[in-house]
Amino acid sequence: MPALHLIVANRNYSSWSLRPWLLLRKLGVAFEETTVLLQTEDFKQQVVQFSPAGKVPVLLDGELAIWDSLAIMEHLAEAYPQAWPEDKAARAMARSVSAEMHSGFMELRGRMPMNCRAEGRVIQHDEALDKDIERIQAIWTECRLRYGQSGPWLFGHFTIADAMFAPVAFRFNTYGIECQGLAGEYLQRMLQDEDMQAWLHAAQQEQTVIMSYETGLTAQ
Ligand SMILES: N[C@@H](CCC(=O)N[C@@H](CS)C(=O)NCC(=O)O)C(=O)O
Secondary structure, three states: OOOEEEEEOOOOOOHHHHHHHHHHHHHOOOEEEEEOOOOOHHHHHHHHOOOOOOOOOEEEEOOEEEEOHHHHHHHHHHHOHHHOOOOHHHHHHHHHHHHHHHHOOHHHHHHOOOOOOOOOOOOOOOHHHHHHHHHHHHHHHHHHHHHOOOOOEOEEEOOHHHHHHHHHHHHHHHOOOOOOHHHHHHHHHHHHOHHHHHHHHHHHHOOOOOHHHOOOOOOO
16 A cells, blocks of 8 residues: 555646655655535535645645645655756756746736646737747756756656646647647657656547636637
8 A cells, every 4th residue: 555645636727736646656755635616515625635735736645635736746856866966056946946936926926827738728918928938948958958858847856846837838838839849859758758748648538527617719
């Protein structure tokens, strides 16, 4: 019986859930999963048993409950240090871009909600949104250029930084954001990844539609 148990929400919409789920898959760690559906009556009831924040994801590790995607991944990194780059300078950069993703990019998050099974959605662009998009492309390019020599991910092997940006790849796909050069290659690598495809496949099987996440259905 796996010692780890991850509580997540709808695959299609829960960007925060995707992050630790993907990291666990990449670490090759066995874990149990429970899905609680967003905006249902028993969501809060189920989740507050483990998380005072009342949000997912939550990781149960024996007696411990850890909530918040970055805290969960930091907890995993204690047992699996490869979750961060080994090199100190690379690790500092990985921590910085992960924290930047965790606490920022509000325009992108608000206006391009994760909706991974949807494609061809049209959103209106403005300076604030394009600034977020350009900053993400710059991060991907710089990490790949400086630290990506030993593998296909931002710091060579898959790290927490990749997990942090994985939902952005689905968002870029849904809303038709194209990336060039190293950022474009990274985007395609992420979208074609077998674990990302497994997550997407599960999202495609879900029946629930939450209209507040269904942005860009028609040209605005
Ligand atoms: N900063 C938190 C955000 C978690 C979060 O907002 N989760 C959403 C699901 S994607 C949630 O649980 N929403 C339910 C609610 O707010 O009632 C993290 O990194 O885990």
